Amino acid sequence: MKINRKIFALMTLFILIMTACSNENESVEGPTNEPQDMILATTTSTQDSGLLDVLIPIFEEKYNINVKTIAVGTGQALAMGERGEADALLTHAPTAEEKLVASEDVINRKRVMYNDFIIVGPERDPAEIQGMDVAAAFQQIFETGAIFVSRGDDSGTHKMEWSLWEKASLDPSGEEWYLETGQGMGSTLQLSGEREGYVLTDRATYLSHAGNMEHMEILVEGDDELLNIYHVMQVNDRKYERINREAANLFVEFMVEEAQEIIKEFGMEEYGQPLFFQYTE
Amino acid sequence: MGLIYEGFLKAIEMLLSGDREIYEITLTTLRVCLSAILVSTIIGIPLGVLIGLHSFPGKKIILIFVNIGMGLPPVVAGLYITMLLWRSGPLGHLGLLYTTHAIIMAQIVVSLPIIIGLTSAAFQQIDSKMLMQIKALGATKLQRLVILLKETKLAILAAIIAGLGRVLAEVGAAMMVGGNIRGDTRILTTSMVMEVSKGNFDVAIALSFILMTLAFIITFLLTSLQQRKRRV
Incomplete structure (x- = not known):
């Protein structure tokens, strides 16, 4: 009897998990084909301020790309780029970034905004x-x-x-x-x-x-x-395997063009002043 | 104190308003933790039984490592799993880093030793005279196992509850290998850390109520299963 109950309990757990799984699949599956993943390593300020919560869904929707945002300090984000563990970077330490450009770890580095x-x-x-x-x-x-x-x-x-x-x-x-x-x-x-x-x-x-x-x-x-200047860049796919070049490239373009309109307005409603200012090249 | 009250109201408000994100985070948490504990149970109990019942050379060494594993800091597990799953690491081609699978892996690593350790301790405590008696009465191997499992039910469920507690409470490894990605690998503990660093204490407190409620319900179910009166 007790063994039966144990099995019953396990089954209940299983069903719970299954329902949880199927729920998630429903929300993930889009009408089109499977979205591809892109890892964005970035600084905590872009996430903590809520800016990325606004920008990323727009980008994901438009290009059918699933962005995995890893919000860490700029030092760690750059280190991830240096190891080829991320596809795109959004950071704010110009001098340190220039070193990665010089070593060809990252390419296509563009100025995005400042605060x-x-x-x-x-x-x-x-x-x-x-x-x-x-x-x-x-x-x-x-x-x-x-x-x-x-x-x-x-x-x-x-x-x-x-x-x-x-x-x-x-x-x-x-x-x-x-x-x-x-x-x-x-x-x-x-x-x-x-x-x-x-x-x-x-x-x-x-x-x-x-x-x-x-x-x-x-x-x-x-x-x-x-002055606190943010740059976006993509990791060099010639230097590292498994870099999603296409998605990273689209993200860089997105940040310096479409995203600008949103960046300009972001924070006005809540704080009465913008949190970031447009600053493209 | 007012903040806790506010957080409590916020929790109720978030749940009642059907905040999709909260449900998603809660479901992900459940799915991840239950999968991890299920795998740990399925692997851990047989291993614990084997180690507990048999004596073989090297048993002591294995038990030492199992016992060390019971106290393994989750961030240590997280660090090694991260390195294993890096794109440049040995399992990089699987693309598992920053997925819920990676979190499940980390949680298995921290909960498996607890289940093995507590199960084997329970089986080692079984009176050897009883073992002899069962054998003498001519029970088959399977019957023997069933009797022993019944005998150690309390301890085995305690092992599962302890493992589950570890998994639900875990945050360091989940943050490292999961990355706290919105709508993907964000679970209750990691989103609490994030909300605190955003300064949204009311949301964090609300999440803590949800997490504690989950822990309460699951532990309640397991404990009532454990404490059910033995029927002859």
């Missing part, structure tokens, strides 16, 4: 950096030893932060007030909110979190140094 980095910090502003330019603000934070929260994950934002410290000839690593989270922008912002630290962030991610951290505000913005 800007800002320094966010607690309202009471212990290091008094409000309204300063970036270099002076970093200098001031360094000297006062006010808490600064860094991504510490080799992402585009982290690379930008490091280039700013380097330009100011400062080395904060190992300092007691310098916290490295090793996490995405969202989690890092939240941590800086809790610890009341300064943080370098892209504007898009900050705006989507601003509601959760009312005691934090934008203290430094508008400096030319703080």
